[in-house]
Amino acid sequence: MGHIIVTGAGSGLGRALTIGLVARGHRVAMMGRRYHKLQEQEQLLGSAVVGIAADLAHHEEVEMAFSAALAWGGLPDMVIHCAGVGEFGPVGVYTAEQVRRVVESNLVSTILVAQQTVRLIGEQGGVLANVLSSAAQTGKANESLYCASKWGMRGFLESLRAELKGSPLRLVNLYPSGIRSEFWENSDHVDPSAFMTPEDAAAYMLDALEARSSCHVTDLFIGRNS
Numbered sequence: 001m002g003h004i005i006v007t008g009a010g011s012g013l014g015r016a017l018t019i020g021l022v023a024r025g026h027r028v029a030m031m032g033r034r035y036h037k038l039q040e041q042e043q044l045l046g047s048a049v050v051g052i053a054a055d056l057a058h059h060e061e062v063e064m065a066f067s068a069a070l071a072w073g074g075l076p077d078m079v080i081h082c083a084g085v086g087e088f089g090p091v092g093v094y095t096a097e098q099v100r101r102v103v104e105s106n107l108v109s110t111i112l113v114a115q116q117t118v119r120l121i122g123e124q125g126g127v128l129a130n131v132l133s134s135a136a137q138t139g140k141a142n143e144s145l146y147c148a149s150k151w152g153m154r155g156f157l158e159s160l161r162a163e164l165k166g167s168p169l170r171l172v173n174l175y176p177s178g179i180r181s182e183f184w185e186n187s188d189h190v191d192p193s194a195f196m197t198p199e200d201a202a203a204y205m206l207d208a209l210e211a212r213s214s215c216h217v218t219d220l221f222i223g224r225n226s
Contacts, residue, residue, distance in 0.1 A: 002025075002026045002027070002076075002077040002078065003026070003027050003028075003029065003069075003073035003074055003075070003076050003077060004021055004026050004027070004028050004029070004076055004077060004078045004079070004080065005028070005029045005031065005066070005069050005076045005078070005079045005080070006018050006021070006028055006029070006030055006031065006080045006082060007031040007032065007056055007079075007080070007081045007082055007083040007109070007113060008031070008032055008081075008082035008083030008084060008131075009028070009030035009031060009032050009038065009041065009051075009082070010030070010032035010033075010034050010037025010038050010040075010041065010051075011032075011034075011037055012179065012198050013082055013131060013176070013179055013198045013201055013202060014030075014032070014080075014082040014083065015037075015041065015198065016197075016198035016199045016201070016202035017080055017082060017202045017205065017206065018030055018041060018045070018049065019041075019044075019045065019199075019202075020199075020202045020203060020206050021206065022045050022048045022049065024206065026048075027048050027049070027073050028045075028048065028049045028050075029049075029050050029052060029068075029069035029072055029073055029076070030042075030049055030050065030051050030052065031052050031053075031054055031056065031065050031069070031083070032051070032052075032053065032054075032083065033053065033054070033055055033083075034053070035051060035053035038051025038052070038053065039051055050068075050069075050072045050073070052065045052068045052069060056083055056109040056112060056113055057104035057105055057108045057109045057112070058112075059112055062109075062112045062113060062116050063116065066116050066120065070120075075120060075121055075124065075126075076117075076120070076121065076126065077121075077126050077127070078126055078127040078128075078129065078209065079113065079117045079121075079126075079127070079128050079129070080129045080130075080131070080209075081109070081110060081113045081114070081128070081129070081130045081131065082131045083105065083109055083113075084105055084106045084109075084131070084149075085101060085102060085105040085106065086102065086143070086146045087101065087102050087145050087146065088142050088143055088145075088146065089142055090141075090142055090144075091144050094145055098145065099145060102145050102146060102148075102149050103145075103148075103149050103152075105149075106146075106149035106150065106152075106153060107149045107152040107153055107156070110130060110153045110156060110157070111156055114128060114130075114156070114157070114160055117169075118160075118164075118169065121169060122164075122167060122169045123167075123168070124168065125167075125168025125169055125170070126168075126169055126170070127169075127170045127171075127172060127209060127211075128169060128170070128171050128172070129171075129172040129173075129174060129205070129209055130153065130157055130171075130172075130173055130174065131174045131176065131205075132150050132153055132154055132157075132173055132174065132175050133146075133150050133175060133176065133177075134175055134176070134177040134178075134221075134223075135147045135150045135151075136150035136151055136153060136154040136175060137154075137175065137221075154173070157171065157173055161218075170211065170216055171218070172208070172209060172216075172217055172218060172219070172220070173218070173219045173220075174205050174208075174219075174220050174222075175219065175220065175221045175222065176196065176201045176205075176222040177195070177196065177222060177223050177224045178195035178196065178224060179195055179196055179197070179198055179201055195224055196222070196224040196225070201222055204220065204222050205220065205222075208220045
């Protein structure tokens with residue numbers, strides 16, 4: 001039974017990944033900003049999970065959250081960074097607060113979580129998986145701010161992969177297309193009703209994260225059916 005850290009675990013894809021991991025026999029340290037969402041997961045999944053409330057865009061909260069996870073489950077075998085937010089609309093409407101929120105929640109948190117993971121298990125090995133998006137590959141109208149943060153994540157993670165060459169720590173980048181979740185609640189430029197479900201996306205990802213004896217997935221691109 002492995003110990004796995006999942007960020008953004010309170011809702012959407014992060015919640016589905018957590019439920020899927022527990023079903024596969026793992027213990028999960030769940031991180032997220034909304035503790036009441038994590039408590040719901042604790043009530044559902046019992047002693048296989050623990051909820052840790054933290055804003056991972058802040059260095060001291062990342063350290064605190066990882067310390068709590070280690071105290072509960074020991075060094076993790078895998079860290080899945082799924083936390084993130086979106087702000088949508090045409091260029092020119094974003095406020096300074098919106099810009100800061102998206103860049104910090106998506107890009108800065110990715111950097112801080114990756115640094116902490118490398119410090120902890122860079123030498124012993126394991127997996128660092130990051131959920132990016134198809135928005136890290138293609139520019140999209142009314143999603144310029146979100147795309148900018150995701151392209152920044154991709155640049156950082158590709159550079160980290162170059163640094164980790166030969167290291168026992170495996171880096172996996174996950175690129176789902178639109179996922180049906182509350183993520184889109186503050187948007188009116190898309191209809192998410194035909195997007196993939198969090199559960200289907202999570203199942204593909206968890207299958208891909210299981211390395212074989214001679215190979216492993218480095219990047220996973222998941223497209224929706226419609």
